[in-house]
Each structure stands twice: as C-alpha cells, then as structure tokens.
Amino acid sequence: MVSNGWNIWIDTGGTFTDCIGIDPDGVMHKAKVLSSSSLRGSVVKSLKANRYIIEQDWEAPSRFIEGFQLNLLGITHPKCLVTSFDAQNNTLEIDTYLEDLEEAERISFEVISPYEAPILGCRLLTKTAPDEDLPPMSIRLATTKGTNALLENKTAPTMLLINEGFGDLLIIGDQKRQDLFAKNVIKPDLLYNEVCELSCRISANGEILKDFQPGNQDEIITKFLKEPYAAFAVCLMNSYQNQTHEQELRKYLEDLGASFISVSSDLSPVIKILPRAQTTVVNASLSPVLKKYLDSVKSGIGRSSLHVMTSAGGLINADNFEPKDSLLSGPAGGVVGASSIGRNNGFQKVISFDMGGTSTDVARFDHDFDYVFEHKVGHAKLNAPALSIETVAAGGGSICSYDGNKLTVGPDSAGAYPGPACYGAGGPLSLTDINLLLGRLDEANFGIPIALEQSEVKFKQLLENIAETSGENPDRKEILEGFLQIANERMANAIRKVSMRKGYDPSEYALVGFGGAGAQHVCAIADELDINNILIPSHAGLLSAYGLGTSVIxxxxxxxxxxxxxxxxxxxxxxxxxxxxxxxxxxxxxxxxxxxxxxxxxxxxxxxxxxxxxxxxxxxxxxxxxxxxxxxxxxxxxxxxxxxxxxxxxxxxxxxxxRPSEDEFQLADYTQKNTGPVRTKPIQFHGQTLDTPVYIRNQVATGVRVEGPALILDPYSTIVIEPGWNASVKDDGTLLLSSSTNNELIRKQSQSQSVALELFTNRFTSIAEEMGEMLKRTARSVNVKERMDFSCALLNREGELVVNAPHIPVHLGALGLCIRRLSESISMQQGDVIVTNHPAYGGSHLPDVTVVTPIFSASKQLLGYAASRAHHAEIGGTRPGSMPPSARTLSEEGVVIPPMYLVRAGVPQWDSIRERLTNAIYPTRAIEENMADLQAAVAANHRGAESLRTLAERYGEDTVTSYMAAIKNEAAIKCRQMLKKIPDSTSDSLEYLDDGSTLKAVIKKEGEQLEIDFSGTEKNHPGNLNATPAIVNSVIMYVLRLLIDEPLPLNEGLLDPITIRLPECMLNPKFSEDPADCPAVVGGNTETSQRLVDLLLKPFNELACSQGTMNNVLFGNEQFGYYETIGGGTGAGPGFHGTDAVHHHMTNTAGTDPEILEHRYPVRLEKYAVRKESGGVGEYRGGNGIERELTFLESVSLSVLTQHRVEVPYGLKGGKPGAAGKQWVIRKDGSRLALSSISGEELEAGDRFIIQTPGGGGYGEKANGN
Incomplete structure (x- = not known):
C-alpha cells in the first residue's frame, strides 16, 4: 500500500463499478457508480429556467458534475451539459432548456462523466473536482471490460497464423455440439477474421520437419495491417516443444509493422493446440481493447500506480497485463475477499457465494485457493491460471415465467436494461420482483426509483396465465415462494459442484454471502446444504473491490x-x-x-x-x-x-x-447504542406473512444478537435473516449468522404442482448429474474420463426412465428397456448390483456395459433404480478396440456378459466378473481398466441411490415416487402437444445402408397418437450392422425430443403416445444362448442408429439428412490401440443452413487434441480441415464434412466402420444431397487403395490414411442466382 497517499480498490462489473478507498489517515470510504461512467438521480422541482432541485446519494462535493452530460431516462431531448452543481442545496443547472423538466414532479436522470468509470470512482472517493488533479494513489483494478467484449463479440480485427492444413482447427473445435437436441446446431462465433496457413512444421518431439519461409505471406498480412488495431494470433503445432518458428514469425510480423502480436508459446507453452490456439486468439483479439481502456485509465490518474487483478486472484502491473488473465478478475476478487473475511473470523474453510444481477459465482476455499489452469469463459477454453469458480445463470435479473406446465427461473435475464419490471422500463418479471413482492426488499434501499406496481402487473399476468392453462386458481403465496425456492436450489446445486462433486462436504464450510443479491438468499441456501454458519461481510455489496485490497502481487x-x-x-x-x-x-x-x-x-x-x-x-x-x-x-x-x-x-x-500486507485501516464504529429495529415490515416466510423487524446495519452494535426473521438494510445490499437463524456483529463488522433450529418443516412446506414439479425435476436431474460426475471422476479409462462416452440415469420402480445425465443420445432410451428385461431374468434385492452388456437384455453393443442398482427406502420399499452405461474401449474380440469390421457373430466382437451380480446382498463379486472377462474365447486386453470402470459405475450408482433415499426421507416416499410419475407424464403431455400440431397422415420411409440393406418404417399419425411400423426392414444383417430394440427406443425418443424442440426432462413418457411395431429383423434379431450363434451388433449401435434417425426424420420434413454416421476409425498394433469418431455436416432445415464439422444425432464425443494424438501415438496429423463444398446445395445449404489425413510412423492395423459412402445424405424440399464420404490409403510407394464403408487394412510406416466425412443435405430449392 502507498504511504502518504490513497489506496483505491475498484471492481468494474457489467452494470456497477464498486469502489473502496483508504485515505492517508487510514479511514475507509466507499462508493458505487454505474459502469457506463454515470451517476443517477431524480429531478424533483424546477426553480427557474434550467435550474432544478434534485435527489441523489452520490456524496459528491459541489461542482463535481460540472461538464457532465445530462440525460433524462426514457425521454428524447437535445444534448445538454451540467454548468453548475451545489451539493449542499442539491441543485444543478444545465446549459439547455428542457421543456420536459418544467412541469414534471419527478423525472429520473443520469449524468455521464467524460472519464472511464474507475476514474469517476476515484474522483468521487477523493472528492476531487473536475478541474483538479487526483491526489497520489495506488489503484488496484478488477475489470470485466475484456469479458464483456468477448461475450458481445466486440473484439479487434484478428488474424490467426497456423500450420498448413489446420486453418479450420477452431471451426471444428472439439467437434461436440453444445445443445444435444438442436436441429439447428449453432457454433460460437469465431474471434478471428482471417487465417493465414504457413507451410512449416515441427514434430511431436520438437524436430523441425519443414522450415518457416518468410515472405510467402507478405501480401495477405500487409493487406490485413491496414485494418485499425489489427491483431495477430500465432499458434503452431508442437510449439510447446520447440518455439523456433513462432519466435521467427513474431520477428517477421514486427518487421512488417504489426503492434499487437500474441504468440502461443509465450502465453501458454503447454501441450494441446486447441485450447492454446483459443487462448492466443482471445488474447490477440482483446489486446487492442484492453490497451485502449487501460491507457485511458492511466491517463486519468497521472503518475499513480495501477495494478490489475488476474483470474487467479493475484495482481499484476497494468503494463505487463495480458487480456487472457483478466476474464474472471471480478469474481476472483470476490473469492479473495471472502477468504479474507473467513480467516478474520476464524473460518479457514469457506464457500464464497457472489450473487449479482445476471449470474451467481461460487467457489471453495480450504486454507488455500483452488486453482484451475484450463477454464472456459463463454465458449472459449483458455490455458491460463484461474481460481476454480462455478457460475450459474441465476441472479436478481433472472426471468421468472411459466411454461404451461411448471414454473421456471432463468437462464434468460432482464439485464441492466430494461432490468426487472420494478425498474419501470418495461422489463419482465424477475427474481428481484419476486423478492420485492414477498417484502424481502425495501423500496427505499434500492438507490434508484422503484415501481412496485409494475411488479404487481407482471405477476398478475403470470397468475392469469397459470389459471387459464391449468384450469385452477394458483395460490399467490405458493407461486411467489416457489420461484424463490427454484432459484435457491439451482444456486445450491452450483455449490454442490464445487464441493460434493469434488469429494468435499459443504456442511463443513462457512458460507460467505455477498454481491448485490447474495444476502437475500443465503439463509435458504445454507438450509438446503446443511450449512450452519454464514458470514455477511460489512462490505457485502462491494466485496470484490475489498478483495483487491487483500490480494498480493x-x-x-x-x-x-x-x-x-x-x-x-x-x-x-x-x-x-x-x-x-x-x-x-x-x-x-x-x-x-x-x-x-x-x-x-x-x-x-x-x-x-x-x-x-x-x-x-x-x-x-x-x-x-x-x-x-x-x-x-x-x-x-x-x-x-x-x-x-x-x-x-x-x-x-x-x-x-x-507477502500479504499487514497494513491496517479504520473500520466503522459498531459500538453505538441504537441497536434496535427502526420499524417493522410484513414479509412472507414459508407460507406465512410475519411482521418483521427492520434494522439499519451500521446501527447494530458489536455482540448484539438479532433473531430471525429480520431484515437488515445496508447501503449496498439487503440482508434477509430467515426464521430459525440469528445474527450477531463481529469486531470487523461482519455479520455471523447461525442456524438455531432444525428447518425440516420448511422442506415439507405445501407447494403447488407447478412449483413442486420444477423443484423435483431439478432434484432428480441433479442426482443423475452427480452420478455422472462420480463416474467420470472415479473411472480410469480415457473413454469415460475424457471422451465422456457414458450416461447415468434414475428410473422409477417400474423400470421406466425418469431423468438422465445424457452425454451420448444412443444410450437414452435403452436403459429402461434394459432394466425391465433384467427384472424379468434376475432377482434384484437390497444390496444387489447387476451388470450386463448382452444385446438380448437391453444392451446395445458389447463395449457398452450397463450397471444397475435397485434403490430401496428405509422401509425396504423399492423406490426405483440407478443405472450407468459406459463404453469400454476394450472388451475383447478378434481385433483391438472390440469393434472388428469383419465380425459375423457376437462372440467375435468381445466378451458377452449375461445378467450377473457385481454385488450381491452387499458382498462384491469382483472375482466372478474378472473370470468372465479374462476366460472368454476372445478375452479383454485391458482387464484392470475394465475393473476400474466397473468399480466406478458401482460407486456412481451408490451415490445416486443414497441421494434418492435422502430425498425420500426428506420429502416422503410417496411424494418422491409421485413426482417421478409426474415428470414422466409431463414428457407425455409435451409429446402429445407436438403431435397435435402435425397433420394426420401415413408415410412410408425407406433408406438403404451402403451394402443395400433396407431400413423401412411406415409412420402413421392420427390425432395425438403415432404408430411406427418397421415391417419390411431387412432380416438379420450378415455383418455387424444389426441393432436391438433398445437402440430403436433410443432413436425414437431422440427424434421425438428433436421434434418437440423445447427443454424438458427426457424420459419414457415421450413413448406413451407411440405404438412401436418391431418384428424380427435386423433391428430386432433373435439371440440364442450361445454367443457364437448370435448376430454381430457392434455397427448397429454406432451406424444403424444414425441411419435410423435419417429414416424417422424424413417424413416430418423438418431437417435434411445429416452425415448419418459416426465415422469410426480404429488403429493399433501390439503396443497400443486408438479409437475415434469424426464429425461431419448437419442437414439444413427451414430457415437455417446446416453446420460444418460437428457431431450430430446419436453421438457427441469429443475429439482428441492433435498434439495429444501425436504425443501418444506413432502418427502425424497432416490435415484437419472442413471438407469444402460437401454440403448439399439448396435455399439453405447443408453443412460441410471433415477432411482428416494421417501419416503412420509405425506398422498398424486400421479399421473403419462408417456409412453414407455409397448412399448420399438426402436433401429435402428440392435441396440437393450432401456429398458421400470417402476414405482411402496412400501407400508410401504412392499407390492408392480405396476403402469401403466397413473395412480393415494392414499399414506400414509411411503409409497415409485420408478420410472425408459426408456433408449434410440441403433444404429447399436453390433460386437462380442465389
């Protein structure tokens, strides 16, 4: 800290800029300004022409706003400037006559300063007039400037320089789609404008294979340099091993006159080119934006020092600051501040809870910070140190609505403008309005004019909508508190993600509540998590700024x-x-x-x-x-x-x-005698309206105990003390809240169906997600941990899917059928865990192993089932990877596991499953990995079972099972509503596999019913493209969810209005006892499933055919095995083009990073690009596929399992088909060998493999000249 000067800490958020200053005498000052560099107030009376009496709470000296521009909110008027400001008499004068101000009783206005918001804050804290210089100071700044520019795509013109063949790397990304059920797959906007591919190359061990040749790209770079603030992002393959080419390229760009150059090996010299390239592009595109902003701040503070907060919670000199390190600086300041408050009050383990207007940030501190070194901001994955912060889209501005069946909170937000309804600018009903209507906010404590009547209008409209849709009169209190509880449980779930899902018990931590809205919700969230201690800092509304003061460089x-x-x-x-x-x-x-x-x-x-x-x-x-x-x-x-x-x-x-600063500053005096409430206020708690005492925070003395319910008002936040909690003031002004009663009755409070349905949907979904996290965390295989080729689910006592945590759609509908088949063939009692991969028992293909745990209540009643299905990359078979292209029988594909016990009556049966996996005709080659993944599935199911039991104990067994039924019924209702909109018809749909095998469905739509008859489909497939009824169920559920096209819990209620006729055929082959007599199925899961989507979507005319294949590629030898699936183009639809280079429909696995691929395997990736012109032509074009070229550095066995190499992906409504895929081998002698859809070859070192995946079909006839 500066001696003989000011120390100022400023957090610039999206809406407000929070400021704390310590003056030379050690006294703390606080201020809050709008991040638009403005202050707000109200004109209350006109004195004479251009002179007015105003209301304001700026605590600014006279003359402070002279020269500021004045805007009347919501009124168009000529530009005007403030010419005089008298703080003592609250008057101002402007240079322009405004007729609107002469008669009005109260008009809101803002005065906009000519400074950046941090400078405005500095001047306000130090009471420095416009014509005076700021005093000497040391400034610490956290800013969302870079984050907002990134999320709003307001970045500088940027060129990416990358190796030849990799120019599309960031378009392809990890080839996963964000929305599993999107017809129109939307990829994030690119942050660069142009790409320059360079013909230089470094190997995985750092050897230079091809030198960088300067001069070949002079023209394109010189042209791009004409763009104002042109930035360059340099990222080359394997530069983490050898920086030579990147540094040569930097020098070359500097010689051409480039100013903003970001080099990946400088920013993050670690393996994985995809996040390194994303990091470099983000840094480059934000460099001009942040430099301009920081230069403006520095120019306003003269010779004072400026340090900026990083995402890792540390400070760095503004001159050395990289934009990539700024994107979580505000939230990081809050975490640092929360940890400091915790330590000051004797808590070394705290969870920070920072609730703002649009989102809530939570983080865990356990004697030290929890760091991550790869994190996401928006859609960008960054290689940069950061505190581990979980963000959920729930804040004061979260929109509260009714979807026709249940209440919803967020994720959309009212934003800073128009804001919640009570801001009076026409905004929607939001969580702030709900708190206001419940009485949990004080109108006079907002700092801006509030229109309570607008909240009432919006809420009344919502109640009318519920009544009209449901036919019942909704209870006002239940709906209001229901919105609150939905939001609270979502935020509590974010805390579970940083604690329970990482193996930490949140009840062992103190909860630090802050941010503008945090203290309104913190008691209810602590109740939800069994947390007994809450800390509300004296700077709760400004804690991110306070955290800057306790940070270190x-x-x-x-x-x-x-x-x-x-x-x-x-x-x-x-x-x-x-x-x-x-x-x-x-x-x-x-x-x-x-x-x-x-x-x-x-x-x-x-x-x-x-x-x-x-x-x-x-x-x-x-x-x-x-x-x-x-x-x-x-x-x-x-x-x-x-x-x-x-x-x-x-x-x-x-x-x-x-070293941490030991400087001290003076705190507010909390020993005043006026410690009682100033008044009472009616507030609704748990269905009752209670006359609640209201306190002024700085009038509550140290040591005084405030019993809940109570409302404590602070200039920057409102604190709600729930019944069953009490608060006392600590020496540093922090409020310590302690739970004084068991709040079990609160949890069993009466709720309307629309409220409870959303709550139980979230609760069940949270259990399935916790199972998924446990499985991912405890599995050993890359296939589960990294590619996330698994799904976890909760099912009801009838064995019907209720909710799942889906990663792979082909698993979706299979688990219910699997459990029902298992319950018919094996006894499942308390303490049992069953395993199978057999297609006859609801399995899909042998690598997908299902583990099922029946869940019994404390009274020994069956509640339901927990199930996990995970892809084991090795389960035996004739070829490594367990997906042999030439297999004709099930036994050739791997070890077949009929229903058997993994655990029986609580006793593990590991020896039995190990023996089966190792003693088959073609045993597994990875037994320890198989065993570890099976143990992980048992652990995941155990977590799900315990959580469901806890839910039943808390809310009652009948309540839990009834809402399982209600959630299933909701899906059925949504499906019927969708079917009702479709005209009645009967359609024949026909598709052919590449070998000519027929897939046929007659789809009959009548009213709210749909019949799908697969008669006419090919009899048993001679190869491995046979599917199973479980796969058919998955595809039908996926297609229905795609057609419904709105968020809903995906479960078997979707199938209630559906009649499925599935005769014995390649989709329902007969399985005998002997696997050697059973048909092969491995391609049925990956390929036939995709072609079934093509078949079933076609009659609905909503989406042209996507690539229709998973493009399975396997290669290996005695030392290693590798498996990948490759994306392609999606089909176009009415009003949208197809998307390039992405997985669609029945898979969504992540691709392996190119540098990881080369580091681990004897292969060089020569090209990874979008396959240009492969999408079908039409009014809306189909998406393009992917082109991938590999050179093998050792002898390998190569297998491909694909479709749409002969049959092209269809277009619709006159749109042309997408291009069929191709794949071939080029031997090192130059000879070329074309590969069929399903093929295997032996390759030598130096041989190359090239695959071009299919494009999507076009939609609509292309007009001439279009």
Missing part, C-alpha cells in the same frame, strides 16, 4: 514435462529451482518488487497415470514423496488405485508473490 511460471516420474525424480529439484527463480525474477523485473518482499507461495506438480488426460495437483517440496502423495490423492479422488501403473508428470508450476 504474483507471478506464475510453468514448464511442460511429460515424463514418467520414475525417470524424473532426480531432476525435479533442479526443475523447480529453475522455475521458482523464473517466477521471482519476473516479480523483480516486471513488478519492481524487492527480493526481501518475495516468497514462493506454491510449487505444484501436475500428475496423472500414463495415458490419462486429467491431472491431479500435488504440492511439492524437497521432502515430499511425490509417488506416495499422488497415490493417496488418486485414491481419495477416484476411490481406487491401479497397481503397476506408470505415473507421468504432465507439468510443473511455481507461484511467487509479495
């Missing part, structure tokens, strides 16, 4: 390692010594920090089992046994340990910082 240093621990241990000390010196030197040279002020805060090793992607962070010191520490951490996180596994050190990092 810091620098990170990192090194990519990628070596086995056993070969590395002797070198680690020197590696860390070098890294810590680098971090300390950066503090000395960039921050001008003296050596004596520096300490090394963290030395971190990021470790994993060889072959996995996810790492575990281990604190390192000279005395740490890394192997033992990693083993313990691995078991704690994943629940098991795999003996004999190699441990890899992925990277190491060091954090050096200044």
């Amino acid at each position: 810091e620098q990170f240093a990192e090194k990519q390692v990628l070596e086995n621990l056993s070969e590395l241990e002797s070198k680690l000390d020197s590696y860390f010594k070098s890294l810590t010196e680098e971090a300390k030197m950066a503090l000395q040279e960039k921050e001008d920090v003296r050596q004596s002020q520096i300490h090394v805060r963290k030395e971190l090793a990021f470790m994993r089992l060889k072959g996995q992607d996810s790492t575990i962070k281990i604190d390192y010191s000279e005395n740490t046994d890394l192997k033992t520490a990693f083993k313990e951490a691995y078991k704690n996180r994943y629940g098991h340990w795999i003996e004999g596994s190699k441990i890899e050190v992925e990277s190491i990092r060091a954090v050096a910082s200044t």
Whole structure:
C-alpha cells in the first residue's frame, strides 16, 4: 500500500463499478457508480429556467458534475451539459432548456462523466473536482471490460497464423455440439477474421520437419495491417516443444509493422493446440481493447500506480497485463475477499457465494485457493491460471415465467436494461420482483426509483396465465415462494459442484454471502446444504473491490514435462529451482518488487497415470514423496488405485508473490447504542406473512444478537435473516449468522404442482448429474474420463426412465428397456448390483456395459433404480478396440456378459466378473481398466441411490415416487402437444445402408397418437450392422425430443403416445444362448442408429439428412490401440443452413487434441480441415464434412466402420444431397487403395490414411442466382 497517499480498490462489473478507498489517515470510504461512467438521480422541482432541485446519494462535493452530460431516462431531448452543481442545496443547472423538466414532479436522470468509470470512482472517493488533479494513489483494478467484449463479440480485427492444413482447427473445435437436441446446431462465433496457413512444421518431439519461409505471406498480412488495431494470433503445432518458428514469425510480423502480436508459446507453452490456439486468439483479439481502456485509465490518474487483478486472484502491473488473465478478475476478487473475511473470523474453510444481477459465482476455499489452469469463459477454453469458480445463470435479473406446465427461473435475464419490471422500463418479471413482492426488499434501499406496481402487473399476468392453462386458481403465496425456492436450489446445486462433486462436504464450510443479491438468499441456501454458519461481510455489496485490497502481487511460471516420474525424480529439484527463480525474477523485473518482499507461495506438480488426460495437483517440496502423495490423492479422488501403473508428470508450476500486507485501516464504529429495529415490515416466510423487524446495519452494535426473521438494510445490499437463524456483529463488522433450529418443516412446506414439479425435476436431474460426475471422476479409462462416452440415469420402480445425465443420445432410451428385461431374468434385492452388456437384455453393443442398482427406502420399499452405461474401449474380440469390421457373430466382437451380480446382498463379486472377462474365447486386453470402470459405475450408482433415499426421507416416499410419475407424464403431455400440431397422415420411409440393406418404417399419425411400423426392414444383417430394440427406443425418443424442440426432462413418457411395431429383423434379431450363434451388433449401435434417425426424420420434413454416421476409425498394433469418431455436416432445415464439422444425432464425443494424438501415438496429423463444398446445395445449404489425413510412423492395423459412402445424405424440399464420404490409403510407394464403408487394412510406416466425412443435405430449392 502507498504511504502518504490513497489506496483505491475498484471492481468494474457489467452494470456497477464498486469502489473502496483508504485515505492517508487510514479511514475507509466507499462508493458505487454505474459502469457506463454515470451517476443517477431524480429531478424533483424546477426553480427557474434550467435550474432544478434534485435527489441523489452520490456524496459528491459541489461542482463535481460540472461538464457532465445530462440525460433524462426514457425521454428524447437535445444534448445538454451540467454548468453548475451545489451539493449542499442539491441543485444543478444545465446549459439547455428542457421543456420536459418544467412541469414534471419527478423525472429520473443520469449524468455521464467524460472519464472511464474507475476514474469517476476515484474522483468521487477523493472528492476531487473536475478541474483538479487526483491526489497520489495506488489503484488496484478488477475489470470485466475484456469479458464483456468477448461475450458481445466486440473484439479487434484478428488474424490467426497456423500450420498448413489446420486453418479450420477452431471451426471444428472439439467437434461436440453444445445443445444435444438442436436441429439447428449453432457454433460460437469465431474471434478471428482471417487465417493465414504457413507451410512449416515441427514434430511431436520438437524436430523441425519443414522450415518457416518468410515472405510467402507478405501480401495477405500487409493487406490485413491496414485494418485499425489489427491483431495477430500465432499458434503452431508442437510449439510447446520447440518455439523456433513462432519466435521467427513474431520477428517477421514486427518487421512488417504489426503492434499487437500474441504468440502461443509465450502465453501458454503447454501441450494441446486447441485450447492454446483459443487462448492466443482471445488474447490477440482483446489486446487492442484492453490497451485502449487501460491507457485511458492511466491517463486519468497521472503518475499513480495501477495494478490489475488476474483470474487467479493475484495482481499484476497494468503494463505487463495480458487480456487472457483478466476474464474472471471480478469474481476472483470476490473469492479473495471472502477468504479474507473467513480467516478474520476464524473460518479457514469457506464457500464464497457472489450473487449479482445476471449470474451467481461460487467457489471453495480450504486454507488455500483452488486453482484451475484450463477454464472456459463463454465458449472459449483458455490455458491460463484461474481460481476454480462455478457460475450459474441465476441472479436478481433472472426471468421468472411459466411454461404451461411448471414454473421456471432463468437462464434468460432482464439485464441492466430494461432490468426487472420494478425498474419501470418495461422489463419482465424477475427474481428481484419476486423478492420485492414477498417484502424481502425495501423500496427505499434500492438507490434508484422503484415501481412496485409494475411488479404487481407482471405477476398478475403470470397468475392469469397459470389459471387459464391449468384450469385452477394458483395460490399467490405458493407461486411467489416457489420461484424463490427454484432459484435457491439451482444456486445450491452450483455449490454442490464445487464441493460434493469434488469429494468435499459443504456442511463443513462457512458460507460467505455477498454481491448485490447474495444476502437475500443465503439463509435458504445454507438450509438446503446443511450449512450452519454464514458470514455477511460489512462490505457485502462491494466485496470484490475489498478483495483487491487483500490480494498480493504474483507471478506464475510453468514448464511442460511429460515424463514418467520414475525417470524424473532426480531432476525435479533442479526443475523447480529453475522455475521458482523464473517466477521471482519476473516479480523483480516486471513488478519492481524487492527480493526481501518475495516468497514462493506454491510449487505444484501436475500428475496423472500414463495415458490419462486429467491431472491431479500435488504440492511439492524437497521432502515430499511425490509417488506416495499422488497415490493417496488418486485414491481419495477416484476411490481406487491401479497397481503397476506408470505415473507421468504432465507439468510443473511455481507461484511467487509479495507477502500479504499487514497494513491496517479504520473500520466503522459498531459500538453505538441504537441497536434496535427502526420499524417493522410484513414479509412472507414459508407460507406465512410475519411482521418483521427492520434494522439499519451500521446501527447494530458489536455482540448484539438479532433473531430471525429480520431484515437488515445496508447501503449496498439487503440482508434477509430467515426464521430459525440469528445474527450477531463481529469486531470487523461482519455479520455471523447461525442456524438455531432444525428447518425440516420448511422442506415439507405445501407447494403447488407447478412449483413442486420444477423443484423435483431439478432434484432428480441433479442426482443423475452427480452420478455422472462420480463416474467420470472415479473411472480410469480415457473413454469415460475424457471422451465422456457414458450416461447415468434414475428410473422409477417400474423400470421406466425418469431423468438422465445424457452425454451420448444412443444410450437414452435403452436403459429402461434394459432394466425391465433384467427384472424379468434376475432377482434384484437390497444390496444387489447387476451388470450386463448382452444385446438380448437391453444392451446395445458389447463395449457398452450397463450397471444397475435397485434403490430401496428405509422401509425396504423399492423406490426405483440407478443405472450407468459406459463404453469400454476394450472388451475383447478378434481385433483391438472390440469393434472388428469383419465380425459375423457376437462372440467375435468381445466378451458377452449375461445378467450377473457385481454385488450381491452387499458382498462384491469382483472375482466372478474378472473370470468372465479374462476366460472368454476372445478375452479383454485391458482387464484392470475394465475393473476400474466397473468399480466406478458401482460407486456412481451408490451415490445416486443414497441421494434418492435422502430425498425420500426428506420429502416422503410417496411424494418422491409421485413426482417421478409426474415428470414422466409431463414428457407425455409435451409429446402429445407436438403431435397435435402435425397433420394426420401415413408415410412410408425407406433408406438403404451402403451394402443395400433396407431400413423401412411406415409412420402413421392420427390425432395425438403415432404408430411406427418397421415391417419390411431387412432380416438379420450378415455383418455387424444389426441393432436391438433398445437402440430403436433410443432413436425414437431422440427424434421425438428433436421434434418437440423445447427443454424438458427426457424420459419414457415421450413413448406413451407411440405404438412401436418391431418384428424380427435386423433391428430386432433373435439371440440364442450361445454367443457364437448370435448376430454381430457392434455397427448397429454406432451406424444403424444414425441411419435410423435419417429414416424417422424424413417424413416430418423438418431437417435434411445429416452425415448419418459416426465415422469410426480404429488403429493399433501390439503396443497400443486408438479409437475415434469424426464429425461431419448437419442437414439444413427451414430457415437455417446446416453446420460444418460437428457431431450430430446419436453421438457427441469429443475429439482428441492433435498434439495429444501425436504425443501418444506413432502418427502425424497432416490435415484437419472442413471438407469444402460437401454440403448439399439448396435455399439453405447443408453443412460441410471433415477432411482428416494421417501419416503412420509405425506398422498398424486400421479399421473403419462408417456409412453414407455409397448412399448420399438426402436433401429435402428440392435441396440437393450432401456429398458421400470417402476414405482411402496412400501407400508410401504412392499407390492408392480405396476403402469401403466397413473395412480393415494392414499399414506400414509411411503409409497415409485420408478420410472425408459426408456433408449434410440441403433444404429447399436453390433460386437462380442465389
């Protein structure tokens, strides 16, 4: 901190800028201004021409706003400036006559300053007039300037420079779609304007394969430099191993006159080109924006120092600041502030709860911060250190509505403008309005004029909508509190994500509530999570700014390692010594920090089992046994340990910082005698309206206990003390809230159907998501942990799907059928866990292994089932990867698991399943991975079962099972509503597989019923394209959900209005006892499922055919095996084009990063691009496929399992078909071999494999000249 000067901490948010200043005498001052650099007030009386009496709470001195522009809110008028301001008499004068002001009694206005918002805040805190210089000060700034520019796409013109063949890398991304059920798949906007591909290349081990040739791209770069603020993002393959080409390219660009150059190996020298390229593009595109902003701030503060908060919660000099580090700076300030408040009050474990207008940020602090080094902001995945912060779209502005069946809160927000209805600008009903109508907010405490009557109008309209739709008169109190509870449970679920889903119990933490709206909700959320202690800081409305004052200046240093621990241990000390010196030197040279002020805060090793992607962070010191520490951490996180596994050190990092400040400042005096309530106010709590005492916060003395219910007013926030809670003031002004009663009765409060349905939908969905997190966290295989090829579900006691956590649509409808088949063939009692992969029992193909746990209540009544289905990348069979293209029988595809016990009456049966997996004709090649993934599925099901039991104990067994039925019924209602809109008809749909096999469906629509008859479909397929009834169910449910096209819990209620006629055929083949006599099915799951979507969507004319294949590619030898699926083009539809290079319909797995692929496998990726002109022509064109070219560096066996290589993806309504896919091999002697749809070949080192995936069909006839 500055001695003899001001210390000022400023958090610039999207709407408000929060400011705290410590003056030279150590006294704290606070201010809040609009981030639009303006202040608001009201004109209340006209004195004479152009002179007015106003109301305002700025605490600004006279003359302060002279020269500011005055705008009347919602009124068009000539431009005018403030010429005089008298703070003592609250009068101002303007230079223009405004007729609107002469007669009006009260008109809201804003005065807009000529400064950036932080400078306005500085001048307000220091009471500095416009014609005076600011006093000496040290400023610490957190800003959303970069975040807002990124999310609003207001970035600078940017060129991406990347290797030849990779220009489309960021278009393809990880090839997953964000919305699993989107007909029109929307990819995020690109942040660059042009791409320049360079013909240079470095290998995975850092060897230069092709030199960079400057001059070849002079013309395109020189032309681009004419753009104002032109920025360049340089990212080349394997530059984490060798920076030579990137640094040569930087020099080349500088010589051409470029000013804004971001180089990936400078910003993040770690493996994975996709997030590194995204990071580099984000940094480049924001560099001109942030530089202009920070230069403007610096020009306004003269020679005062300016430090900026990073996403990691540390400070850095503004001159050395990179935009990539700014995107979570405001939320990070809040986490740092919350941790400081916790420590000051004796809590080393806190969860921060920062609720604002549009979203809520939560984070966990346990003696230290929880860091992540890869995170997402918007759609961009960034390689940059950050605090681990979970954001949920629930805030004061979250829109509250009724969807015809249930209440919803968010995710859409009213925003800063028009804002909630009570702001009086025509905004929608929002959570702020709900709190106001319940009495939980005080109209006089908003700081801006409030229109309560507008909240009433919007709420009355909602009640009328509910009454008209449901035929019942809704209870006002139940609906109001229902909205509140829905929002609270969503926010509580965000806290579960940073705690329970990572293995931490939130009840062991104190909850720190802050932000503009946090203190209104914090008691209810603590009740939901069984948290007994809450801290409300004295700066609750300004805590992110306060956090800046408790932060330290810091620098990170990192090194990519990628070596086995056993070969590395002797070198680690020197590696860390070098890294810590680098971090300390950066503090000395960039921050001008003296050596004596520096300490090394963290030395971190990021470790994993060889072959996995996810790492575990281990604190390192000279005395740490890394192997033992990693083993313990691995078991704690994943629940098991795999003996004999190699441990890899992925990277190491060091954090050096200044020592925490011990400076003190004067706090407000909390010893005044006026500690009683100033009045009472009617507030609704849990169905009752209570006369509630209202307190003024700074009048409540230290040590005084306030019993709930109570309302405590603060200038920047409102604190609601719920019944059953009490509050007392601590020495630093923090309110400590403690739970004084058991709030079980609150949980059983009466609720309307529309409220309870949404609550139980969220509760059941949360359980399924928790299962998914547990499975992902405890599994061993890359296929589950990274590609997320699994689904988890809750089913009712009849074995019908209620909710699931879907990642892969082909699993969706299969689990219900599977459980019903299992219940017919094997006894399932309390303490049992069943496993199967058999297609005759609801399985799909052998790699998809299903684990089922029946869930019994405390009274031993069956509540339902927890089920997990995960793809095991190796389960035996004639070829590695368990997807042999030439298989003709089930036994050739792998180990067949009939229904059997994994656990019986609580006793594990691991030996039995191990014996089956290892003693088959074609046994598994990865038994330990199989066992670990099965153990993970058992753990995931156990979590789901425990959570459902807890729900039944809390709300009653009958209530839980009745809402399982209600959720299923809701899906049935939505399906009938969709069918009702479709004209009655009978349609024959016919599709052919590439080998000529027929898929046929007669689809008869009558009223609210749909019949699908598959008679006429090919008899058993001679190869592996046979499907199962479980797959047919999945496809039908997926297609129905696509046609409904609105959010709803996906379950078997969708099938209630559907009649399925499925005779024995390739979609329902006969299975005998002997797997050698059963048909092969592996392609039925991946390929036939996609072609069934093509078949069933066609008669509805809503979407042309997408690529219709998963493009399965497998290669390997005795040392390794690799499997991937590749995206393609989606079909166009009415009003939208198809999307390029993405997975659609029955799969959605992530692609392997190109650098990871080359690092782990003997292969070089030569090209990864959009396949131009492959989408079907039409009024709306189909999406383009992908082109991928690989050179093998060792001999491998290659298999492809694909479709649409002969049959083209159809267009609709005159649109042309998409291009069929192609694949071929080019031998190292130059000879070329075309591969069929399903094929296998033996390749040598130097051979190349090229695959071009299909494009989507076009929609509508293309007009001439279009």
